[in-house]
Amino acid sequence: MTNIESTTIINLPIEKVYTFLDDLNNHQQLMPENIYNWSSTKDEAQFTIQNMAKLTIKITERIENQKLIATPTEKPPFDVSLQWAVADLGNGTTKATLTISADLNMMMKMLASGPLQKLTDYQTQRLKEVLG
Incomplete structure (x- = not known):
């Protein structure tokens, strides 16, 4: 598994x-411009990644005030999960970490690692802007 954080x-x-x-x-506010056709409920989101794929994810695990895990509802080209983990740093501050775990072969890893890292960086930055 490749973990991008x-x-x-x-x-x-x-x-x-x-x-x-x-x-x-709320996650639509965290998505970059190349994500469109967004529709969601509290537990599920469906969207299209420009020039790539249509994806539906569902929250499959929740541990209150600790972490959320979302996985695709249909079989994607490779196994992937998104995990948000939050940690209380005291003084009313929180550390939020987004980890995308993907089962990528070497070729896919070379192609996808950069865009996936950009996506995780973008989402954590947007989270700070939206909630800041």
């Missing part, structure tokens, strides 16, 4: 950060 610090209590991330309707 990005972390940010947000000046809000962990409960507020977790509550925002717990609702996939």
